[in-house]
Amino acid sequence: MKDTFKHQGLRQKLVKTVKSKGITDERVLNAIGSIPRHLFMDSGFLDHAYKDTAFPIAADQTISQPYTVAFQTELLDIKPGDKILEIGTGSGYQTAVLCELGARVYSIERQNELFKKTSKFLPKLGYRPKKLIFGDGYLGLEEEAPFDGIIVTAGAPHVPKPLLSQLKTGGRLVIPVGRDIQIMTLFIRKGPKAFEQHEYGEFRFVPLLEDKN
Numbered sequence: 001m002k003d004t005f006k007h008q009g010l011r012q013k014l015v016k017t018v019k020s021k022g023i024t025d026e027r028v029l030n031a032i033g034s035i036p037r038h039l040f041m042d043s044g045f046l047d048h049a050y051k052d053t054a055f056p057i058a059a060d061q062t063i064s065q066p067y068t069v070a071f072q073t074e075l076l077d078i079k080p081g082d083k084i085l086e087i088g089t090g091s092g093y094q095t096a097v098l099c100e101l102g103a104r105v106y107s108i109e110r111q112n113e114l115f116k117k118t119s120k121f122l123p124k125l126g127y128r129p130k131k132l133i134f135g136d137g138y139l140g141l142e143e144e145a146p147f148d149g150i151i152v153t154a155g156a157p158h159v160p161k162p163l164l165s166q167l168k169t170g171g172r173l174v175i176p177v178g179r180d181i182q183i184m185t186l187f188i189r190k191g192p193k194a195f196e197q198h199e200y201g202e203f204r205f206v207p208l209l210e211d212k213n
């Protein structure tokens with residue numbers, strides 16, 4: 001578990017790339033600049049860690065592209081202390097970004113292997129989400145609701161109703177919606193049954209799966 005000047009230099013280049021693609025939120029850029037992304041991947045993939053691309057991790061899943069992580073985080077518009085639910089913990093990289101921004105993070109992962117690995121790994125780097133959960137993100141996390149923000153990091157064929165109902169008024173749900181290609185979608189809760197919806201173009205994610213097996 002090492003972070004060297006070389007890694008730091010590569011990270012600053014990555015920050016520039018992400019910025020050149022349109023990310024402006026300085027706090028998000030700082031998070032990308034400080035999190036050692038190479039440690040979230042198997043060591044053999046070191047050379048890829050600071051390219052702006054998605055990459056395979058365990059259990060046939062991927063660590064999201066840094067630009068995508070930054071884009072989704074910017075849409076969430078987090079304030080320190082916000083209660084945030086993440087669906088799809090995966091490598092924990094997005095979780096770490098949320099922690100860096102001062103959020104109180106709850107994150108759900110349906111692959112037990114990844115859940116276990118990431119639960120051990122994040123505290124080693126000093127990231128302490130409130131709770132990591134092994135379970136089905138389609139259900140959200142009723143016992144901790146409502147949330148200031150919910151972020152889904154897998155492609156959702158439809159918008160799960162519990163995620164909308166677990167938002168505070170003023171809360172934001174950022175979710176890529178679609179099967180083969182997803183449209184990044186932001187819902188802002190305006191009232192008990194009122195939601196504003198905005199769409200932000202095409203992305204590609206691994207699918208949000210409906211069953212646990």
Ligand code: SAH
Nearest residue numbers: 063088090091093094109110137153208209
């Ligand atoms: N945020 C992760 C992205 C991982 S890819 C990162 O930065 O590395 C998406 C993740 O969603 C995968 O780990 C996958 O196992 C998980 N996932 C898929 N369907 C899910 C579901 N129904 N509930 C919770 N997690 C799910």
